[in-house]
Amino acid sequence: MINPHRFSIGPADAGIAMLRWGESGKPPALLVHGTGFVAEVWEEVARELASTYTVYALDRRGHGASHKPDAYHFLDFAEDVSRVIDALDLRDVYGIGHSAGATDLLLAAKLLPGRFTRLFVMEPTVMDPRATHSGGLDDDSMARVHGARRRRAEFDSADAVFERYRTSPTFADWTETSLRAYVRHGFVTLDDGRVRLCCTPEIESAMLRPIYEAMAQVYVGDARGNPFASLAEIDCEVRLTTAANSGPVYWEMARRAVSLIPRVSTLVFEGAGHCVAQEVPAAVVKAVREFAK
Structure with a gap:
């Protein structure tokens, strides 16, 4: 088994926690997880890809061991991805992302033109800037x-978390390896032996607001404006995937992305839900490799 090497990029107060599977010298693949998770949830996918790629994964800001700032707009995450790629001097990057992490990669492709060779994005969060609505979020x-603020943040032990999450609809179809990786690294152990979420309910709520705004086509963004028009300027091939068992809002956002991205093809994962890489990792590895041919 290939165990990942752990390191961090940036100063201690703004560090991005990283994992690397495999040795340098191979083409780079960069994996970016979705909201609420950690780099380690890619373990089964990364381990297989490491025979061909130098595989990197990051903890997005607010998650895992990465920094926990106050800003969680889409461009903030994309700039973090760009910072990682620049710090590691990565070229011809194969970007592989899920949900909001897929959005990070799509936006980073505009910030770093020519650095990605292809993007494999699973159900990204996308709005169509040509069809925005006035007003804010509905009730x-x-x-x-x-409601995210009411999520339970502390448990008696990691085993208690695993037992609780094993029956949760969100995690019911995850492989045991993926779920244990999330429980092991998505929580921090307290002095009394209890464990607490690294991505706190307050942080997750702050992240979810712009995501729900994008879903509803009312996203305004921060002072730098709405970034989604830049998807029309992505200069590499993109494979955009959906999952047959996920929700209609993800299919709608995929449709928006396809209408914006110039060089895009699509794929549907049958028999899987939104967290496809943690439900059917072998199918994801196969699809990622096929897209690289």
């Missing part, structure tokens, strides 16, 4: 954003 969406 149901606001309830979901605020």
